[in-house]
Amino acid sequence: MKHTTTYRQKDNGWQIIVSYKDTSGKWRQKSKQGFARKTDAKDAEAGLIEQIKKMPRPVDRGIAKLTLLDFCEHYIKNKKSITEGTARQYKQAVKSLQDVANKPMRQITFMDLQTAVSGWIMKPGTQKNYKSKLDVLFRAAVKPYGIISHNPVPDLEIERNRESTERLTLSERQFQRLLRICKTSSVQLAAEICYYAGLRRGELLALTWQDVSWKDMTITINKQLDMRKADKPDAEPKSKNSFRVIPVPFVLIRHLARYHDTQPLNINRRIFAMPYGIYGGLERTMKKIDSKFTPHCLRHTYATNLLAHGVDIRTVAALLGDSVRTVIKTYIHYTDEMRAAAAKDIEKIFAQNF
Numbered sequence: 001m002k003h004t005t006t007y008r009q010k011d012n013g014w015q016i017i018v019s020y021k022d023t024s025g026k027w028r029q030k031s032k033q034g035f036a037r038k039t040d041a042k043d044a045e046a047g048l049i050e051q052i053k054k055m056p057r058p059v060d061r062g063i064a065k066l067t068l069l070d071f072c073e074h075y076i077k078n079k080k081s082i083t084e085g086t087a088r089q090y091k092q093a094v095k096s097l098q099d100v101a102n103k104p105m106r107q108i109t110f111m112d113l114q115t116a117v118s119g120w121i122m123k124p125g126t127q128k129n130y131k132s133k134l135d136v137l138f139r140a141a142v143k144p145y146g147i148i149s150h151n152p153v154p155d156l157e158i159e160r161n162r163e164s165t166e167r168l169t170l171s172e173r174q175f176q177r178l179l180r181i182c183k184t185s186s187v188q189l190a191a192e193i194c195y196y197a198g199l200r201r202g203e204l205l206a207l208t209w210q211d212v213s214w215k216d217m218t219i220t221i222n223k224q225l226d227m228r229k230a231d232k233p234d235a236e237p238k239s240k241n242s243f244r245v246i247p248v249p250f251v252l253i254r255h256l257a258r259y260h261d262t263q264p265l266n267i268n269r270r271i272f273a274m275p276y277g278i279y280g281g282l283e284r285t286m287k288k289i290d291s292k293f294t295p296h297c298l299r300h301t302y303a304t305n306l307l308a309h310g311v312d313i314r315t316v317a318a319l320l321g322d323s324v325r326t327v328i329k330t331y332i333h334y335t336d337e338m339r340a341a342a343a344k345d346i347e348k349i350f351a352q353n354f
Contacts, residue, residue: 002020002021003018003019003020003021003049003052004018004019004020005017005018005019005045006019007038007041007042010033011033011034013033013034013035013036014033014035014036014037014038014040014041015031015032015033015034015035015041016031016032016033016035016041016042016044016045016048017029017030017031018030018031018045018048018049018052020049020052030048030051030052032044032048065104066104066105066147067101067102067103067104067105068094068097068100068101068102068103068105068108068137069091069094069095069101069102071105071137071141071145071147072090072091072094072137073091075090075137075140076090076091083202083224083226083235083238084202084225084226084235085201085202085224085238089129089130089133090133090136090137092130093129093130093131093133093134094133094134094137096116096120096122096130097113097116097117097134098116098119099116100112100113100116105141105147105148106147106148108148108152109152110152110155110156113134113152113153113156114156114157117131117156117157117158120158124158125329127158128158131153131156131158134153134156135151135153135154138151138152138153139151139153167297167300167304167330167331168290168292168293168294168297168300169297169300169301169304170195170289170293170297170298170301174289174290175191175195175301177289178191178285178286178289179191179192181285181288181289182281182282182285183281183285184278184281185259185262185263186259186263186272186274186278186281187278187281187282187285189255189256189259189271190204190272190278190279190281190282190295191282191285191286191295191298192251192252192255193207193219193252193256194282194295194298194299194302195298195301195302196248196249196251196252196302197219197246197248197252197302198246198298198299198302198303198319198320199219199221199299200224200238200242200296200299200321201279201295201296202224202225202226202235202237202238203221203223203224203237203242203321204272204275204279205224205225205270205272205275205276205278205279206223206224206225206234206270206275207219207270207271207272208268208269208270208271209260209265209269209271210269212253212256212271214253214257216247217247217248217249217250217253218245218246218247218248219245219246219248220244220245220246221237221242221243221244221245221246221321222237222243223235223236223237224236224237224238224242225275237321238321239321241317241318241321241322241323242321243321244318244319244321246319256271259271279295282295283295299320300330300331302320303316303320303327303330303331304331306319307331313327313328
């Protein structure tokens, strides 16, 4: 912070005056008086400068008028480390507040937020995530933007005891029907990759032919597609657990090879030349099977198929690129069945000793 300090005698004592340039470029002053000696005034300089640094920043008139939704867009645009998926979550959290999202941030009250949050009907985990995203936005609005003076989000009460909803999965019959009604071979292959390898959206769209090992029958996940960064669309995977090598069945390898031989090679060697168009096509096709289905249901189907066939949770977590804790929480209905089956096995094992 650019500043100058002066001292002068005033009212039978000494006064310290710090002149400083604020973030808008204007010179301002802050003073303190009543010191018996000049040295006492000099000793107070550091404390006065620290007070200035903690003072609210002048608010740009344009930013001051932003609605919550506009501020969210501004925050995302200026936060380079946010991935496309996280940016989408910020926007969804804001839009979940409905009318409050279009209200100027300076006019939003705690009651506005609490009323909107009380109407949430999504899963507890989603509620917690949305509250976390809103907390980040409102904290930023307090500091460094200085639009508001207080963050009301931590005081919001959300419903924590809603019944957990089961993840939607496809039966084998539904999956085969999905393949039959896919309009293009690209959409069909995208569906098969998600079904047989359990990939996330960004992981699927970033796949290149170098990620496929024909000999080992594996797919390597080491990146995801982030369309927010047009100059460098490939981003790191969601977490360190997301780096993984997934063994896939021969049927998928065969279909990948057939697609490779019939499609022109892209300059970036991606499997899908028009990734977002293909994902949109898959999304529309799945709605024809069930209006509640999304492509992410294929990932849930992959996980539940593994668990239902006795694959241990640690292995499932590794293949999904998730933590063991996340797998247990997400697929609790299957892990409950596994615990029940384990209880029966324990009874059989130890019963012979009595």
